[in-house]
Amino acid sequence: MMRVFLRPDDVRHLAAEVFGADRHPVALDRLTGGTRKGVYRLTLDDATSVVLYVWAPAENYWPASVTVPDDPFTGASGAELFAVNHAALTAAGVRVPRLMLLDRDGRFLGADLAMVEDAGGLTLEALMARDPAEAAAPLSTLGDALRRMHTTLGPGHGRLAALTRNEAPQARRAEDIVVDRALLHLDAVATRDPRLADAHQRITTHIRQLRSAVPARAAYGLVHGELGPDHVLVTPAGEPVMIDFEGLTYFDIEWDHAFLQLRFGSAYPKLRPVELDPHRLELYRYAQVLSLIEGPLRIADTDFPDRRWMLDLAEVNITKALAAVDVAAT
Incomplete structure (x- = not known):
C-alpha cells in the first residue's frame, strides 16, 4: 500500500x-x-x-x-x-x-x-559506542530497574492487559510455548533457505533436546520482551528511560536475559543480573536466534525502508542456528 x-x-x-x-x-x-x-x-x-x-x-x-x-x-x-x-x-x-x-x-x-x-534522541547503544565510561552509570541504573522488574512476580504468565481484565493466566508451561514458537519459525524459514531446509530435522532435534533439560518452574517476572540498548534512551541527566515496552508480560525472566546477552554483549555483566536457570536460558537463546531469522525475512518482503539491514540480520542468525546444531552433532 x-x-x-x-x-x-x-x-x-x-x-x-x-x-x-x-x-x-x-x-x-x-x-x-x-x-x-x-x-x-x-x-x-x-x-x-x-x-x-x-x-x-x-x-x-x-x-x-x-x-x-x-x-x-x-x-x-x-x-x-x-x-x-x-x-x-x-x-x-x-x-x-x-x-x-x-x-x-x-x-x-x-x-x-x-x-x-521527549526523553531525547541519545540511545544507550549510541552512548556505549561513544563513551563506555559515561555509559557505566546508566547501565548500572538500568540493571537496578531490571532486577525490580524480574523480581516483580505475577499470578501466572501472560500479557498484563489480559490479566487486568481478570482473564486467567496461560495454562501451558512457558517453555512449551517457546518450543512451539521456535518450531513454527523454523518451518517458515525452511521454505525460504535451502540450508535451513536441509538442517530442519537436526534443528528440531536440538530444540527438543534443549527443552528436555529444562526443569519445571512456575515463577514469572515482568519481562520487556526485546530489550536492547536501542530501546533505552539516556536523558541529559544520565537517566536510562525504557521504551518500546508493549511486549511487557509476565514470563520466564530468562527470555529477557537471552535477548540482553545478545544485544548488550560484553557490557551485559554490568547489568548485574539475577540468578538464572542455565538450561532455560539456553533454550530461549536458541529460540530467539530462529525468531531473528523469521522476523527479518518476513518484514524484508514488505516495503520496509531498510530491507538490506533485515536480510543481513537474518543471515547472521542463520549462521548461528546452523553452527549450534553442527556443534551439537560433534
Missing part, C-alpha cells in the same frame, strides 16, 4: 488541546526504528518537543503470519498494551517516558495515540 505519514497540519488540533491555542507545531519528524507503530517528534514554536506514538495500519510494516495462539510476544502492539504496561513499569520503579495524553477513541488522528515526554 501507499504509506502516508503524518504532517504538522495533522496535529494542530491535538497540539491546541494539550498546549493551548497560543503554541503551534513547527515540525513533525517520523523517527526511525518503529515497525508496528509510528513514532514522531513534535516540535513546537517555543522549541519544546514531545513524542507521539500512533497505532494506525499505515504505520505497521508487519504482514500477517501464522502464530502460536498463546504466544504473548507475537503482535504485541497497541494503545491498551502501552497504557497498562506503562502503569506497571512505573509502579515497579522503572523510568519510562512520562505519559501526557492517551487517546484510544481516535479523537485527533482517527487512530489510537499516546503523547509522551
Whole structure:
C-alpha cells in the first residue's frame, strides 16, 4: 500500500488541546526504528518537543503470519498494551517516558495515540559506542530497574492487559510455548533457505533436546520482551528511560536475559543480573536466534525502508542456528 505519514497540519488540533491555542507545531519528524507503530517528534514554536506514538495500519510494516495462539510476544502492539504496561513499569520503579495524553477513541488522528515526554534522541547503544565510561552509570541504573522488574512476580504468565481484565493466566508451561514458537519459525524459514531446509530435522532435534533439560518452574517476572540498548534512551541527566515496552508480560525472566546477552554483549555483566536457570536460558537463546531469522525475512518482503539491514540480520542468525546444531552433532 501507499504509506502516508503524518504532517504538522495533522496535529494542530491535538497540539491546541494539550498546549493551548497560543503554541503551534513547527515540525513533525517520523523517527526511525518503529515497525508496528509510528513514532514522531513534535516540535513546537517555543522549541519544546514531545513524542507521539500512533497505532494506525499505515504505520505497521508487519504482514500477517501464522502464530502460536498463546504466544504473548507475537503482535504485541497497541494503545491498551502501552497504557497498562506503562502503569506497571512505573509502579515497579522503572523510568519510562512520562505519559501526557492517551487517546484510544481516535479523537485527533482517527487512530489510537499516546503523547509522551521527549526523553531525547541519545540511545544507550549510541552512548556505549561513544563513551563506555559515561555509559557505566546508566547501565548500572538500568540493571537496578531490571532486577525490580524480574523480581516483580505475577499470578501466572501472560500479557498484563489480559490479566487486568481478570482473564486467567496461560495454562501451558512457558517453555512449551517457546518450543512451539521456535518450531513454527523454523518451518517458515525452511521454505525460504535451502540450508535451513536441509538442517530442519537436526534443528528440531536440538530444540527438543534443549527443552528436555529444562526443569519445571512456575515463577514469572515482568519481562520487556526485546530489550536492547536501542530501546533505552539516556536523558541529559544520565537517566536510562525504557521504551518500546508493549511486549511487557509476565514470563520466564530468562527470555529477557537471552535477548540482553545478545544485544548488550560484553557490557551485559554490568547489568548485574539475577540468578538464572542455565538450561532455560539456553533454550530461549536458541529460540530467539530462529525468531531473528523469521522476523527479518518476513518484514524484508514488505516495503520496509531498510530491507538490506533485515536480510543481513537474518543471515547472521542463520549462521548461528546452523553452527549450534553442527556443534551439537560433534
